[in-house]
Amino acid sequence: MSTVYRFTMHIHLAPMEGVVNARMRALLTAVGGIDRCITEFVRVTDQLLPARVFYRLCPELHHGGTTPSGTPVYVQLLGSEPGVMADNAARAAELGAPGIDLNFGCPAKCVNRHRGGSILLDEPELIYAIVSSIRRQLPDDVPLTVKIRLGFRDSLRFHDVVNAAETGGASLLTIHARTREDGYTPPAHWHQIAPARERFGIAMVANGEIWTPEHADLCQRDSGCEDIMLGRGLLSRPDLALHIKQQRLGNSHQPWSWEAVFPLLYALFEDSLQTCAPRHVGGPSKQWLGYLRRTYPQAQELFEQIKRLREPADLQEALQQHLPKAA
Structure with a gap:
């Protein structure tokens, strides 16, 4: 049986630290096919950050929170203190962020050592506390999304983390289909997302190892997710999102030379x-x-x-x- 896709599938641009900054977001979204961007993470420790920090990582805040081609840019926060995270999320929203994203997926050792990113995947109770604190403090019309991996060393608590994000009030969950232990070693385990997709009601986006339109097809089929996030695949082929979208619409697309x-x-x-x-x-x-x-x-x-x-x-x-x- 052939897979049926809706024409309104969304493709998100991954927030690759040190790579996908404002100038890269502007270039890639101008090509077409990308529906949402997320900034590199704003590191939150123990204080409310000044506005200049948010403007530096998300200069799009000066222009309605979108890239020059009109693609919304969510501000991503990384940290482990619920109250301070909530204060900074509210600050970003006040500055015009169209949405807030939380980073519980970063595999970098220097980040994990300071209780940031994927290290928190072993603490779903803390993830719930962070998400719920932020959701209470954000305006109702500002979406709150979360990015995770399948787990830290293993995926035993994956469903606990999904539940924490959903019950905490997140509206969407992006899942990089590998553990932190896996790093970026192929393959991405898209099939491990599918049981969570069936069990929970939160919207999900699949991420990891999508280099071609054919990979996008397999990812959607195996994960059960209609929406995907592209990172290294889009950097290696800037028209990839456009190609995927055109293919879904039944249009031909000649890969860019x-x-x-x-x-x-x-x-x-x-x-x-x-x-x-x-x-x-x-x-x-x-x-x-x-x-x-x-x-x-x-x-x-x-x-x-x-x-x-x-x-x-x-x-x-x-x-x-x-x-x-x-x-």
Whole structure:
């Protein structure tokens, strides 16, 4: 039996720390197919943060909480103190965040050591306390969403965590279908989401190892989720969300060539020229090439050409050689 999809499926852009910042969100959402973004996490410890912290990580707050192409950007918080988390969620909402997302999935050891991210997956009672405290303090019209993994060392408490998020008042749960112990090692265990999808009423989004439209099909089938989140797959192929959406609508889509993708890379470089210190200008472009080379051999060649260049003028000259020639 063939799988039937609704045309209103949503695709979310993953909040990849140190990678998917405002400039990357602007570039990727301009391509099309993305329905929601989430910021890199705002680290909450023991105090109410000043507005400048939220504006730095989510400059879209100055423009209605959306990217230039109109995609909403939720502010993500990471921390373990319910009261302080609630205060900061309320502050983000006051500043215009269209939604709040909570990070209980980050696998980084430095984060986990300070009781942040996926370490809390062993404490569903605390997750409930954080979610419920925030939900009570947020305005009713501001959505509260949660991102998790299947567990920390194992998935034995996965359903307890889902229950904590749902009963605490979250409206949506994004599940990276691996434990923290799994890291990013393939495969993603999408099938482990399906029993929770059947048991609980909270909306769910499946995430992990979606590199192609075919992977999206398998993820939806195995997880039971209609909505998905893309991270590294979208960075390696910027038109992936658009391709998935067009396929769902029954439209043809020709995968983008390197000639179509390179102008986005050059736009990122030009933005870096304006916003980064000279010694850091090449960093974002080199980082993105690290993902693009999974799909495009030309990206590998370009990376080898510029990886040792440091001066902005040298980088610009090398990149300009790859710009499409005027007709």
